[in-house]
Every structure is written in structure tokens, then in C-alpha cells.
Amino acid sequence: KDSHKRTVGTNMTSLVISRLSLTVLAVAATTALTSIFGSGGSSIAVNDKSTLRQSLEVNPIYPSTSDGTTTIKPTLYTSEALADQITSLPGLNYNHGFNQFSGYFKVSEHYNRNIFYWYVESQNDPENDPVVFWTNGGPGCSGLLGLAAEHGPYILSHDGTLTPNPYSWNKAANMLYVEQPAGVGFSFFDDTDEESFYTSGDDMAAKDNWKLIKEFVKxxxxxxxxxxxxxSESYGGHYMPQLAKHILRHNTDNTINFRGFIVGNPYVDPYSNYVTQMTAYYGHGLIAKPLFDAWYESCAFIEQYDPKICHGLERSMYQEMGPGINPYALDYPICTKEIYDDSHKTPATTTPSSQVMALLQHSQFGLGSSHESSNTDRFLAGPPFLPSQDKYNPCAEVHTLNYLNRQDVRDALHVQVDKEWTVCTRDINYSRQDSNTPQVDLYIDLLQYAKDNANTTLNMMIFSGDDDSICSTAGTQAWIYDLGVDHLPGSLWKAWTLNDQTAGYVTKFDLGEGVKSSFTFVTVHGAGHEVPSYRPAEALELFKRYLSNEW
Structure with missing residues (x-):
């Protein structure tokens, strides 16, 4: 691969990064997709809504309003779907008005890999609204975190009561929440072969997720x-382009009407993420100039990065910042464990930053574990200026942990395993080489595919909460502007609004005249790493505009 340098723009300096050196450190780069996609293309639209299996039967279940569900109109479902229907949920005491299902899809006989799903139909128009696959990052974090703590239909309280989420994404789509890879959450595998050990990686995750999607359609x-x-979000910066590539390659019989992917605060380029994380601390006034200058001189350029020196400087940075700073939402205040009644029962892996902790532990740069000690003793609260319904729930992950480990809840969800549910797991061996391989070339190839297949719709959107330092907006811009595409005339960094307030900024990129696909970058002002947790109204608006291609 030709060596070249790129400039990471910040408001205080320019950081030059060599992708060649990064590729050497990461061992393997993503290969080009030209041979995979071929040349030319045609629309992947599927218009026949009459495709139903013979096993379809009218849904006979009319949940009574006394147990918190609502009467719903009869719909055709397969017998397999009916077996997975959630007929009631502990803590649900109101009429929610939509069908939901949970259970397992076997994705491979090898190690008996089974992936758990929770599918909630749209509150709007399930027959016509899109289906949206969601998984969280990590690698190794549960997609149920997205459902229970970000954009699912319920807000979960400390006592297990479920109340409506006014900003649920199933107000606009049929949401398919997935716990993957096998071994995450309620998903499982059998590791009984003494001569081998179950390992996962980006390619296996893509294959398993595609298998799950095909089984979902069945x-x-x-x-x-x-x-x-x-x-997705976070490590979804790997999951989504890898899965998109796999779908485009194998969806030859129009198994699904694939339209694109959306990913928030994505982990794509490890080193630009690392560099802009440290500059974000300095830019927010959290560390002194002498210490930042010392780090910058020794660590900001990959050619001179020395872990022994840089780790020491990073420790000094964290000590200087103190324990009260949340690197995943820098401007959000903190509260202590004592605020939560059962805080002494909460393990470190279920702090509000557990998804990012899993990401950091797989990164080759920086002190992933250095955050753990400072985060185990605190939960994060929202800024006081937010409206009450928009406030960040400081203990959402803990409520999720407690709820999903209740036996009555597990029974209602058709869970087949006895293991404890955790937000993120260490029970899977995920390829560190994959985690440390930049995905920039893969995004370039997907953009090229869109250009070469002008009549195919592949809408790609990156969104970024600008209060996150781990996968910061500056780091995301760094790799986006290294993709080789220019912004459309008049569409560079335009403010978008919600309720007459600036919600963030949007940039649309030029893929060529007559190309139906799109590539868009949207920021969400004041949001942390998990955007829907911090800015739920803005996240729903962003999501709706993406689905309707209104950006």
C-alpha cells in the first residue's frame, strides 16, 4: 500500500499521521472490494409483498389489557414467530400497542452458535415501515443495551417498572435488536472441542449476522x-461496513431490500481516535499545556509512538483531570454510587461506560484499562439545563442488568441459558488484529461501489455526538476527509435544528451525478458516545430523516 500522510484538523494544531505505519502495526489492512462487487449493478428493490410461507397462520393471541399489553389486530405470522411472541413483560402496566418477539436464531452448526434477538414492531405502520437491524459495539456488548438504555420502546426504572419512551426508534421502524457475536448476552455457543477454542472476528461476525438476517426473513x-x-455505534464502525459488504456480495436473490447503514460515533481508525481523544481533553480545558505539550511531542505521531513513554504521560493526564471527568461525555457531571440503592452490587463491567471499556480493551493505543478504576465508583448524570424528559439516565445500564437477570423476565423473553446477563462479555475471544485494523479502505470501497452501481440505493450515514472524546467528532472527521470524496456544493457543515435550536451540523458528500446512494455526516451537539442516551429527541429526529432520505 502506498505510504501517505494525512492531517488531522484540530483547533490548536495539525496532527500528521502515517497510515502505512498504522497498517504495519495493525498487521492486516482491509482488502479492496472490486472483485467482490464486480462492475455494474441493478436495483435491489423487492416489490412483492405476497411472499408468505405455508406455515403462516393468523395470530390467535390477543393479550389482555390487564397484564399491561394491548389488543392488536390479527396478523399473519409463522408458527415459529408465534412461539417467540412476547405476550407479557414484568413491569409493563400500560397498553403499548405493538407486537414483539424474542428468541434465538441458529447461525452455525460450528460450535452451535445461537444468537438472541428481540424484535419490536413499529408503533406507526409495521406493514410498510422499514426493518432496522441494531447491534451495539464492544466488540462483545449486547444489542439489548440499545433497546433498554438508548432507543427502545421502554424507559426502565430502578424498581423494574416500564414506562413509554417518547423517543423510541420503533416509532419509525420495525426494530430488530441483536446480541452478537455468539456468547454475548443471552446468545450462546458450545465450546466443547478440546483441540480448538471458539474465536470470533469481523469476518465471522458479518457472516453470522447475514445468516441471522436470512433466518429472520424466514x-x-x-x-x-x-x-x-x-x-450500530462504537465498534459498529467495523460491524456495519463489514456486514454491508457481505450483504452486497451475497444478497443476489434479493433476500432483503437492503438500503444502507447508519452508525454513531464509530470506531474506524484507531490512531486518529487516540490522538483526538487526547486533544479533546486539552481543548476542553481539562489538562495543562505543559503536560499536553509533552504528550504531543512524544506521542502525537505514530512514527515516534513509544508505549512506555506514552502510557506514563497518559496516566499523568488522567491523574491531572481527576476522577470526576467522564471521557465519553466530557461536559456531563457525575454522581456517586450512593445515589443508587443497590450500587454496592454493581460490578465494574456494568458502569455506564462498559461499551466503551470493551472497545478500549481491544485497542492497541492508549490506556484502555486506566479508565476502569475511575469509572467503577460513579454513574453519570445529565446536564441540568436539559428538559426533564431529555435527561440522561445515570443508572440505565444498572437497571438493565437487574431487570434482565430476573427469572420472570428471562422466562417472558424465552431465554435458554442460565448464565448471568452482562452488558459486555469477556467470554468471547475476538480477534485483536481485526480490532486494530483501520476500516478506512473499506469505506472507500463501499463509496466506490455506490458510484459504480448508480441505480442501487445504498444510503450511508455517520453520526457523531460531539461531547465524546473516545470516538470524537474530530477523529471521525479525520478519516471521513481521507475517503477521497468532496462535499456537495453548499452542503458543508450546515446547522440542523430541532424545536428552533441548533441540534448539530450536517455535511453531505458528492458521489456523482445520477447516483441514487448517499453519504452523509451529521453531528449531534451536546451528545456523548451513545447519542440516544444523551440527546434522545435529536437522535430520533436524525433517525427519521435518515430513513426517509430527507437530509
Missing amino acids: RFPERKANDFFIS
Whole structure:
């Protein structure tokens, strides 16, 4: 690969990074997709809504309003889907008005890999609204975190009561929440071969997720014709382009009506993430100039990065910042464990930063474990100026942990394993080489695919909460502007608003005249790493505009 340098723009300096050196450190770079995609292309639209299996039957279940669910109109479902239907949920005491299902999809006989899903139909128009696949990052974090603590239909309280989430994403789409890879959350595998050990990585995750999607369409064939999108955050910066590549390669029989992917605060380029994390601390006034200058001189350029020196400087940075700073949402205040009644029962892996902790532990740069000690003794609260319904729930992950480990909840969800549910797991061996391989070239190839297949719709959107330092907006811009595409005339960094307030900024990129696909970058002002947790109203608006291609 030709060596070249790029400039990471910040408001205080320019940081030059060599991708060649990074590729050497990461061992392997993502290969080009030209041979995979081929040349030319055609629309992948599927218009036949009559494809139903013979096993379809009218849904006979009319949940009574006394147990918190609502009467719903009869719909055709397969017998397999009916077996997975959630007929009631502990703590649900109101009429929610939509169907939901949970259970397992076997994705491989090898190690008996089974992935758990929770599918909630749209509150709006399930027959016509798109299906959106969601998984969280890590690698190794549960997609149920997205459902229970970010953009699912319920707000979960400390006592297990479920109340409506006014900003649930199933107000606009049929949401398919997935716990992957196998071994995450309620998903499982059998590791009984003494001569080998179950390992996962980006390629296996893509294959398993594609298998799950195909099985989903078999179990819910009434959704085959709906538009289908995939979505994630954090390590989803790997998951989403890898899965998109796999779908484009293997969706030759129009198994799904694939329309694109959306990913928030993505982990794509390890070194630009690392560099802009440290500059974000300095830019927010959290560390003194002498210490930042010492780090910058020794560590800001990959050619001179020395872990022994840089780790020491990073420790000094964290000590100087103190224990009260949340690196995943720098301007959000903190509260102590004592605020939560059962805080003494909370393990370190279930702090509000556990998804990012899993990401940092797989990164080759920086002190991933250095954050752990400072985060185990605190939960994060929202800024006091936010409206009450928009405030960040400081203990959402803990409420999720407690709720999903209740036996009555597990029974209602058809859980087949006895293990403790955790937000993120260490029970899987995920390829560190994959974690440390930049994905920039893969995004470049996906953009090229969109240009070469002008009649195919592949809408790609990156969104970024600008209060996150771990996968910062500056770091995201660094790799985006290294993709080789220019912004559309008049569409560079335009403010977008919600309720007459600036919600962030949007940039649309030029893929060529007549190309149906799109590539868009949207920021969300004041949001941390998990955007829907910090700015739920803005996140829902962003999501709706993406699905309707209104950016």
C-alpha cells in the first residue's frame, strides 16, 4: 500500500499521521472490494409483498389489557414467530400497542452458535415501515443495551417498572435488536472441542449476522419486502461496513431490500481516535499545556509512538483531570454510587461506560484499562439545563442488568441459558488484529461501489455526538476527509435544528451525478458516545430523516 500522510484538523494544531505505519502495526489492512462487487449493478428493490410461507397462520393471541399489553389486530405470522411472541413483560402496566418477539436464531452448526434477538414492531405502520437491524459495539456488548438504555420502546426504572419512551426508534421502524457475536448476552455457543477454542472476528461476525438476517426473513416473511437497514455505534464502525459488504456480495436473490447503514460515533481508525481523544481533553480545558505539550511531542505521531513513554504521560493526564471527568461525555457531571440503592452490587463491567471499556480493551493505543478504576465508583448524570424528559439516565445500564437477570423476565423473553446477563462479555475471544485494523479502505470501497452501481440505493450515514472524546467528532472527521470524496456544493457543515435550536451540523458528500446512494455526516451537539442516551429527541429526529432520505 502506498505510504501517505494525512492531517488531522484540530483547533490548536495539525496532527500528521502515517497510515502505512498504522497498517504495519495493525498487521492486516482491509482488502479492496472490486472483485467482490464486480462492475455494474441493478436495483435491489423487492416489490412483492405476497411472499408468505405455508406455515403462516393468523395470530390467535390477543393479550389482555390487564397484564399491561394491548389488543392488536390479527396478523399473519409463522408458527415459529408465534412461539417467540412476547405476550407479557414484568413491569409493563400500560397498553403499548405493538407486537414483539424474542428468541434465538441458529447461525452455525460450528460450535452451535445461537444468537438472541428481540424484535419490536413499529408503533406507526409495521406493514410498510422499514426493518432496522441494531447491534451495539464492544466488540462483545449486547444489542439489548440499545433497546433498554438508548432507543427502545421502554424507559426502565430502578424498581423494574416500564414506562413509554417518547423517543423510541420503533416509532419509525420495525426494530430488530441483536446480541452478537455468539456468547454475548443471552446468545450462546458450545465450546466443547478440546483441540480448538471458539474465536470470533469481523469476518465471522458479518457472516453470522447475514445468516441471522436470512433466518429472520424466514421466520417473518411478511417483512421481506420492507426496506432493510443496519445500524450500530462504537465498534459498529467495523460491524456495519463489514456486514454491508457481505450483504452486497451475497444478497443476489434479493433476500432483503437492503438500503444502507447508519452508525454513531464509530470506531474506524484507531490512531486518529487516540490522538483526538487526547486533544479533546486539552481543548476542553481539562489538562495543562505543559503536560499536553509533552504528550504531543512524544506521542502525537505514530512514527515516534513509544508505549512506555506514552502510557506514563497518559496516566499523568488522567491523574491531572481527576476522577470526576467522564471521557465519553466530557461536559456531563457525575454522581456517586450512593445515589443508587443497590450500587454496592454493581460490578465494574456494568458502569455506564462498559461499551466503551470493551472497545478500549481491544485497542492497541492508549490506556484502555486506566479508565476502569475511575469509572467503577460513579454513574453519570445529565446536564441540568436539559428538559426533564431529555435527561440522561445515570443508572440505565444498572437497571438493565437487574431487570434482565430476573427469572420472570428471562422466562417472558424465552431465554435458554442460565448464565448471568452482562452488558459486555469477556467470554468471547475476538480477534485483536481485526480490532486494530483501520476500516478506512473499506469505506472507500463501499463509496466506490455506490458510484459504480448508480441505480442501487445504498444510503450511508455517520453520526457523531460531539461531547465524546473516545470516538470524537474530530477523529471521525479525520478519516471521513481521507475517503477521497468532496462535499456537495453548499452542503458543508450546515446547522440542523430541532424545536428552533441548533441540534448539530450536517455535511453531505458528492458521489456523482445520477447516483441514487448517499453519504452523509451529521453531528449531534451536546451528545456523548451513545447519542440516544444523551440527546434522545435529536437522535430520533436524525433517525427519521435518515430513513426517509430527507437530509
